[in-house]
Amino acid sequence: MTATHSFAILAPVPEMHLLSAMEAIPQLESEHGDEKPKIAFGSMDFELFRKIDESRTGKNVKVLIYASHSDTEQPFYSQASWEAVYIGHVNSRNGRYPGKAKFRPPSTASDKPTWAVFWEVQDLKPMACPIQIGDLTGLGKKSEYNSRFIPERPLLIEYPASVSFLTR
Numbered sequence: 001m002t003a004t005h006s007f008a009i010l011a012p013v014p015e016m017h018l019l020s021a022m023e024a025i026p027q028l029e030s031e032h033g034d035e036k037p038k039i040a041f042g043s044m045d046f047e048l049f050r051k052i053d054e055s056r057t058g059k060n061v062k063v064l065i066y067a068s069h070s071d072t073e074q075p076f077y078s079q080a081s082w083e084a085v086y087i088g089h090v091n092s093r094n095g096r097y098p099g100k101a102k103f104r105p106p107s108t109a110s111d112k113p114t115w116a117v118f119w120e121v122q123d124l125k126p127m128a129c130p131i132q133i134g135d136l137t138g139l140g141k142k143s144e145y146n147s148r149f150i151p152e153r154p155l156l157i158e159y160p161a162s163v164s165f166l167t168r
Helices: 015-032 046-055
Strands: 008-014 039-043 061-068 079-091 117-132 155-157
Touching (some): 008 079, 015 039, 015 061, 039 046, 046 079, 046 117, 046 155
Antiparallel strands (some): 008 155, 039 117, 061 079, 079 117
């Protein structure tokens, strides 16, 4: 499936969930053969994900991920250090993921059921060259984010055409 170049997503995800998801992906790949495995992350921003699904017209959306709540020392200027491809979202069922639990990072098993939606991604991986969040621009905004801006929820951003990972 092709990806839209109209916009991208910048989202924070706790680093422990990113690392946990990476550990689960090989098992998912072995179970699904040729089909790319998906990983689901929770969010309360149901309106944003509805807007994304309406705007993307069936295309995938590139995602830049800020690894939040990291145990390692963070750079002075915030960076998106993970990437993925957004494939859609599903509404929660009583705050829980309605699909198979294997698509959630194992580290989320003890999470309280509080999410409104779950956004699903494929091709989750750390970026070889992290991107300064200060080099990104919010969708429809005139200026880039502050160099020390830290996203606290998923955001729509202008598609950063100059970023090499997006052209792979």
